[in-house]
Amino acid sequence: MNYVSTRDNRLKADSLNAVLNGIAPDGGLYVGSESLFSGFDAKKTVDMDYRTKACSIMSTLLPDFENMEAVVEKAYSGKFDTSEITPLVKVGNDYVLELFHGPTSAFKDVALSMLPLLITQAMAQSKQKEETVILTATSGDTGKAALEGFKDVHGTKIVVFYPYNGVSEIQKTQMVTQQGSNVLVCAVKGNFDDCQREVKKAFVNLNGKLKGTGVRLSSANSINIGRLAPQVVYYFSAYGDLVKRGDIKWGELVDFVVPTGNFGDILAGFYAKQMGLPVGKLVCACNQNNVLEDFINTGVYDRNREFYKTQSPSMDILVSSNLERLLFMASAPDSDKKVSSWMNDLADKGRFSVDDETFSFIRQSFVSYSCSEEETRAAINSCWNESHYLCDPHTAVAWHCLKLHGKNTQNKCVVLSTASAYKFPRAVLSALGYNEDLSDFEQMSKLNKITGVPIPENLKKLENAEVRFTDVVDRQNIESFVLDYLK
């Protein structure tokens, strides 16, 4: 039993059940024990190819899984448009780690190509005959990547909720045209936080109601440890590439700048560090919704503030679920008691404040900056005009924060690029100075004409795809919507 709930360490699970359950029975998140991280030989991964690295890291974090090699092979073969999976590109004196070469052109593909296979493997090993139903709230990119990952996977169904008017036209089109016989997509009135909170609530209620019916609920949100583990791999991959190119020697610290929303991506970087990768600072890059910047700079988390809809919608979040895992790791001993009281404060008052020891633990590894809407546009523009690199608005937020952070560090810096610019052509074109009234698809081809950067195949095909899903529900009806579907 290597995993416990962040809110009660008597609630234990092995890695198979941590993946199958998604969330612990008390609403906490599953966290791995320290022994999972400590014995790992990080240096030996330098010479491995991506899949071998993935296999070695995943088996360490999820030790109960058999057939990891086959899982990794199946997850990545033929799905990414480059054999490197996550190529590292030099831009000026810095580096961009491109995480968007998967089937939906967003970084979430790296993990969501793997999660369905982990779930079916866990089902097989624990001799479960139940059907797994994935319930997911999305701020735009998770939904499509999860639908693509679970489509027609035997023994699973997937239901995705997205905030109505909270995602881009391309993101919406990607979801409502999804193929597959086991998928359902629905819009929810409200913003992403409303959507995520209500889906979490529905999850807990339905879990009770569905006991004994042959259906088991799980989540594809980054609260699932099966989502986090595959993301650890690309930090090793980026570091290994720097060593192999001779740009650093093993042991030199590298800082990673991560466009952050739900705190999953950046937490995976912290896991890599705990496993022995020479990571310097993890730079939490926030958009105008800068609740995490304030937290990392003050130790006070306060969600009582205005919610902004920005050009980087996948980061429009005021409650970052995965922060809970960092809080747990940062507040030993008695972590579970502290975390559960902070989470109660967050639920009751919308804020909590951590003690000095916890705060200084976090400050050792994390720094944070934010980027306004105007600065996002300026970053897209200058990155293209000065470095001839086209970045999407999420990556641009990180690019801006890189420039701020660069003044405070001697380490080499890697920016994580989380989406193709073609997922957000309107915002990108406008930042480059083109403000014509065109559809998103016309914007795509215009952007292509101006920059010469190729449009990913999966996005090109969308324009003529058939719309399959048109439902919109009030947030209190999420639960009944799912029940109707399962009947």
Ligand SMILES: *Cc1c(COP(=O)(O)O)cnc(C)c1O
């Ligand atoms: C999800 C997402 C993010 C935020 O990642 P988290 O793991 O939620 O912090 C950033 N950029 C894009 C494009 C995303 O889809």
